[in-house]
Amino acid sequence: MNDFQDQLAAAIKQAELPIERKWWHTATVYQVYPRSFCDLNGDGVGDIPGITSKLDYLKSLGIDVIWLSPIYKSPMDDNGYDISDYQDIAPEFGTLADFDRLVSEARNRGMGIVLDLVVNHTSDEHPWFLESRKGPGNPFRDFYIWRKPAPDGGPPNSLKSSFGGPAWTLDPLSGEYYLHLFSTRQPDLNWENPAVRAEIYKMMNWWLERGIAGFRMDVIDYIGKQVDREIVHDGPHLHDYLQEMNRRTFGNRDILTVGETWSATPGSALLYSGRNRHELSMVFQFEHVTQQWDEMFGKWRSKPFDLVKLKSVLGKWQYALSDDGWNSLFWGNHDLPRAVSKYGDATGYPAESAKMLATVLHLMKGTPFIYQGEEIGMTNVPFTTIEQYRDIETLNMHRLHIEAGLSPEEFIKGANENARDNARTPMQWSAAPYGGFSTGVPWIEVNPNYPTINAEREMTDEKSIWNHYRKLIALRKRHPVIVYGIYQSWLDSHPDVFVYSRTLDGERLVVVANFRAREVPVELPGELRMPGECLISNYEPVDRLDENLTLKPYEAFAVLARTL
Numbered sequence: 013m014n015d016f017q018d019q020l021a022a023a024i025k026q027a028e029l030p031i032e033r034k035w036w037h038t039a040t041v042y043q044v045y046p047r048s049f050c051d052l053n054g055d056g057v058g059d060i061p062g063i064t065s066k067l068d069y070l071k072s073l074g075i076d077v078i079w080l081s082p083i084y085k086s087p088m089d090d091n092g093y094d095i096s097d098y099q100d101i102a103p104e105f106g107t108l109a110d111f112d113r114l115v116s117e118a119r120n121r122g123m124g125i126v127l128d129l130v131v132n133h134t135s136d137e138h139p140w141f142l143e144s145r146k147g148p149g150n151p152f153r154d155f156y157i158w159r160k161p162a163p164d165g166g167p168p169n170s171l172k173s174s175f176g177g178p179a180w181t182l183d184p185l186s187g188e189y190y191l192h193l194f195s196t197r198q199p200d201l202n203w204e205n206p207a208v209r210a211e212i213y214k215m216m217n218w219w220l221e222r223g224i225a226g227f228r229m230d231v232i233d234y235i236g237k238q239v240d241r242e243i244v245h246d247g248p249h250l251h252d253y254l255q256e257m258n259r260r261t262f263g264n265r266d267i268l269t270v271g272e273t274w275s276a277t278p279g280s281a282l283l284y285s286g287r288n289r290h291e292l293s294m295v296f297q298f299e300h301v302t303q304q305w306d307e308m309f310g311k312w313r314s315k316p317f318d319l320v321k322l323k324s325v326l327g328k329w330q331y332a333l334s335d336d337g338w339n340s341l342f343w344g345n346h347d348l349p350r351a352v353s354k355y356g357d358a359t360g361y362p363a364e365s366a367k368m369l370a371t372v373l374h375l376m377k378g379t380p381f382i383y384q385g386e387e388i389g390m391t392n393v394p395f396t397t398i399e400q401y402r403d404i405e406t407l408n409m410h411r412l413h414i415e416a417g418l419s420p421e422e423f424i425k426g427a428n429e430n431a432r433d434n435a436r437t438p439m440q441w442s443a444a445p446y447g448g449f450s451t452g453v454p455w456i457e458v459n460p461n462y463p464t465i466n467a468e469r470e471m472t473d474e475k476s477i478w479n480h481y482r483k484l485i486a487l488r489k490r491h492p493v494i495v496y497g498i499y500q501s502w503l504d505s506h507p508d509v510f511v512y513s514r515t516l517d518g519e520r521l522v523v524v525a526n527f528r529a530r531e532v533p534v535e536l537p538g539e540l541r542m543p544g545e546c547l548i549s550n551y552e553p554v555d556r557l558d559e560n561l562t563l564k565p566y567e568a569f570a571v572l573a574r575t576l
């Protein structure tokens with residue numbers, strides 16, 4: 013057996029023990045993209061005082077934890093995922109005093125702040141990199157990953173950057189290449205260097221002392237990379253580093269940690285989040301996202317939506333982490349398209365489909381994450397020209413794809429579906445100019461649908477998407493079956509309908525959801541047919557699960573029954 017199999021076997025053994033209950037099992041997390049959330053000083057860029065001004069909004073939704081995308085000092089090549097000072101705040105977002113106030117105001121309302129920990133790489137303006145760049149003799153040289161050119165003078169190997177092109181850039185000063193798995197301005201830190209790890213842990217402790225409630229860890233599966241073997245994720249020491257980090261920083265604190273891991277499998281998720289592993293609370297896995305991407309062109313050419321596949325992926329993760337480890341649950345984030353545009357019907361049935369998606373996700377086992385604006389049904393943005401996009405990934409990919417012969421129209425079509433800016437247009441607070449996000453011209457255009465899709469309108473309508481989210485969040489707090497119930501899927505091969513149950517202590521919750529914009533008949537298995545209490549529905553309440561149901565377009569409901 014190799015190391016990985018040994019570790020996995022140990023993790024599975026642990027799974028046979030009862031789960032230890034944690035506060036974040038019942039919590040709902042809300043992700044704020046600070047640049048686009050709320051701009052109080054009118055410079056067109058969202059800021060920390062803006063976030064503080066919306067704490068009551070988040071509290072009334074029922075949110076427990078707020079994850080902030082990076083707020084640190086940064087040249088903003090990748091909107092803050094390129095940090096030039098880990099212990100300061102980007103001036104456009106505010107000051108450390110603003111941050112401390114946000115933490116304490118959140119705490120006063122019973123909410124915690126989770127920071128984005130971006131430690132796979134820094135900005136090329138970070139003082140460590142400025143030093144490192146000075147040449148091989150510099151004490152910070154080994155903070156980053158430098159290699160001599162290949163014999164032909166080209167990059168040392170064929171590693172690629174996620175933002176297009178080689179992952180290596182030649183620095184003329186020393187004649188060596190440095191590694192950047194993202195933009196040329198995001199050099200990768202060398203985690204094999206104990207001095208790097210010690211600095212990172214020191215910085216993490218400094219933030220923990222400020223009273224934060226946790227960390228979301230950016231591309232954390234990359235930190236064990238071994239570049240000479242072209243291993244990027246799941247390197248041989250990845251879990252050693254995470255255990256060391258846990259020991260030296262947050263291990264003895266009761267916080268929430270979630271790792272962004274595009275490479276995670278159900279097996280490795282148990283390594284990250286299994287009990288007694290002393291690593292993380294949970295990871296974000298992306299299998300339900302990438303199963304819709306083209307094998308060759310990735311997200312720039314998506315496949316037709318396949319509900320059977322989606323159910324099997326989500327179900328696989330529910331089963332795999334049912335007794336040990338913990339799932340995160342999400343449809344969207346700042347890198348993904350808007351959920352209702354991707355999986356629902358943003359034009360025909362915007363409210364019904366948004367509520368259906370929320371119902372399916374929030375009643376699964378795991379911690380739900382809501383991406384800002386999802387709770388009011390914000391949609392993808394219909395940009396028509398590349399000039400309207402701001403994201404470095406989209407701009408780089410545009411250049412590369414056009415050079416490779418793709419027509420500008422085709423590229424925009426792909427971007428309209430999957431570009432990251434779909435999620436990054438300003439939060440739509442009201443029908444006021446710029447959606448009430450700012451009094452100045454926003455850094456990226458507001459989605460033109462803000463007069464009809466906005467928080468003010470949603471909050472006053474009892475049957476709104478917003479109120480549906482609010483109900484779901486409250487249900488999780490009230491019903492342990494939603495938090496800990498055993499998951500079971502039904503009608504796995506039904507092409508249009510998602511049915512699952514959750515069972516705990518003589519109670520069974522059955523969730524039924526139609527993923528189509530038309531009526532769909534469904535025959536329920538005998539075991540599920542019984543009367544019960546309808547906890548939530550996006551049409552009329554259903555309090556009896558009969559043999560033959562006809563579901564309305566995007567209809568979704570959950571019925572709680574006693575089985576004993």
Ligand code: NOJ
Nearest residue numbers: 090093130194230231347
């Ligand atoms: C993942 C983040 O979510 C994304 O926004 C960022 O561009 C990359 N990591 C690089 O930090």
